[in-house]
Amino acid sequence: MIETPLKSSTHPLATYIDRLKTGDTLLPDTQENLVEVVGILRSYGVVLEGYYQNLLYIAEHQFLVQFPFFKYFNGQVSPGKLLRHLWHDRLNFEYAEYCAKTMLWHGGGGVDTYLDSPEFTHAAQEAIEAKIKHNLPLRGLHRLLPEFLLEQVRQLAYYSALGQFWRVMSESFLTLSEKYDQGKIQSIPEVVEHIKAGLVAAADIPITYSVTLQNQVYEIIPQSAGLTFLPDVAVPYVETIFFRGTPFTGTVSYNAQAHQISPDQSRFQYGALYADPLPIGGSGIPPTLLMQDMRHFLPEYLHQVYRRTPRGENDLEVQICQSFQKSMFCVTTAAIVGLAPHPLDTMDPEQQQANQAYLETWMDRFLNSRLQDVQVC
């Protein structure tokens, strides 16, 4: 047991602060939680693999394509694949695009800063000019609205960045599942440790983005921009997708005059850690797309867990969402622990105080989240 000589916090969520300080996790460490988290992350890993490949394909090979009818085909268009696509026998790549666009909209982090810099503008303009050299309509559009294609390139840059981020996370989650199958992962803290280790190992992976046009490479985000995995993509991703999110359309009527949606985007609380799983399955709920994809790759042991519930698998997508939310609290735990200013088991009083303040800042953000709801097995 790690001793914490510092006085306990008086924060309403002090219980969780103490848990994190003692090496425990936001999600209770139970066998049921372990099965759900590992199972859902395995499924998520498979889905992310498909998502990141498509995001990278769109960023690199559908660069400013005027009519990207086959952007979800990853370059392999055939009649059979087209029929399967029309039958919707495919992943919902639209969700990946939704995440990338949400990141673009919220911004923040190094990628956002770079995309507003003159260096990016110059690099992007070169690529744009090369792309639209022989395209009269796009040339006219670019002259008329010079910021439009630039913004499209920014969007594609986020596609690439998110694709690179998910490439790392997909591998991490699939490795986690393999270790669980081998009996090497037997508790929630071990899951968190695995994820944290993956984040730390990938922290300095450079984030770059280039396109090849007429056999010439255009570096839109060069290595010299100094963007790396953890601070410039992972942290903004967590902020955007886990915390801020976007209001779901079609379920609640928002009164703009009453500021029912905060004019301050930093105060949004629609992300994965806050979202109510019950509306999943309905229209206007983007995560429904993710849940629909994940249901195709659930391991059998997770199916058995779901079949034991009162409605069996009739409400599968809601159950998947609840498991997914639990897993995201595990990932968040990993992020919190990984980004702590000092090791959480430090004995230095000053460092302990800094850690406590750091954790209380996080807990402030969890006040309206579903942290309490996921405590129930």
Place this chain on the structure above:
Amino acid sequence: MLSTLILILVSGAALIGVLPGLSAARSRQLALVTAGIALLWTVVLASQFDPSMTELQLQESLPWIESLGLTYKLGVDGLSLPLLALNSLLGGIAIWSSDDSIHRPRLYYPLILLINTGVAGAFLAQNLLLFFLFYELELIPLYLLIAIWGGARRGYAATKFLVYTAVSDLSILAGFLGVVWLSGSSSFDYQPLLAQSLPSGQQFLLLGALLVGFGIKIPLVPFHTWLPDAHVEASTPVSALLAGVLLKLGTYGIVRFGLGMFPEAWSVLAPWLAIWAVISVLYGSFNAIAQTDMKKMVAYSSIGHMGYVLLAASAATPLSLLASVIQMVSHGLISATLFLLVGIIYEKSGTRDVTRLRGLLNPERGLPLVGTLMILGVMASAGVPGMVGFISEFLVFLGSFSVFPVQTLLCMVGTGLTAVYFLLLSNRVFFGRLSEQALNLPPVLWSDRAPAIVLAALIVMLGLQPRWIVRWSESTVSTLVPTQAAITQTSSIAIHSKFLNSSSNDRDPSEILNPSPSNIH
């Protein structure tokens, strides 16, 4: 052929009651087979029916108790055939919707089949006493169905139903006896009685007795108070049968016997009947708005919608009489659908309270298909185009407007109010976040949904192709239109003038009918 239908139903009921060692499941299966055969036989009857003929078809006649003037005489025409089909369909659906594990099944299913028998016999009877016997036949079975298998206050509701229906029966019997006695006829046969003539005073008296009797059955305000209690306490299948078929006995009786036998008296009373219809429509609608129990809301909606039948019957134009038949069928299908769906919601969630239910359209944890069918049903009830409710209500208004414009306009307000209360119901119960009450609803089986799906399909099909139902009644209703032009705009406008504009009392009726520009204010 017509007797075969009655025989099928009675035999089925007898077999279930008599055969030894029948389990609950077997009883249900036998009842379903009986209802299925009855439905098929009804289709056979329909195939033998010629819609272009105006007189009775497939007639059967057997002397029975001649000293009482009672003859076993059956016949079918365009007024009774659609209702016969509705009875056969809803009888089967009521049996299908019954719980597998219902207690005392060997009493339950025969009672339902006896109700079907009584209703079928009443629609087919061409002898007043025979009609009364069949009409009376459903009284005790329905009382028992509510009293034994009903809800917490079933005793009260069943007794109330019994008392009201007994008074209705007495009133109708008095009317029938009066017709025969005062006309000096020796038989209760319907067709010969049509040829009898009675002084207008006697006609008013007898028509009044029938209006009270059938008015209780329909029910019309203020004779309606038994219906909400009966619906709330009755089980779902019984509610569906009650609303879908049994109430049509009242409207059928009013058209067949009230309008049919006393056209002169009907013509004079018609403006008042139209006003009565307005009162019923608006009263039912306003009360429905105030309800928090879904079943009670649908019950009051029934009261309102049956008022449209009275409006159409009072106008007594060929179009409005056709509309009255269509409205009976339409209301039967729609109200049965709504009661079945409310029953599913109650069974799964444990409540019918609109203040406690929310978000049932949730696609994963809610009742999305039931919710969708419910929204379709309430839209049909509100007269949204594309469904049979629109056809029937539109025809009612179109057929009645030329005779009673004010009353028709007021009844149209009722259609708007229908949208109000059913939108309130839909918005509260089906939209929004799933309520805590409904977080873990048991799944709905396809066998639960099937009856409502069948009825919903019919509602849509007949809404898109109304000819499939209109064609059966078009010829017959033309014979029901009063032969003398007793219902004139003069009489109706005179009534309106008296209550709306006292200064016009002295105006020349022709001036009212054909106002010159100087008369138009």
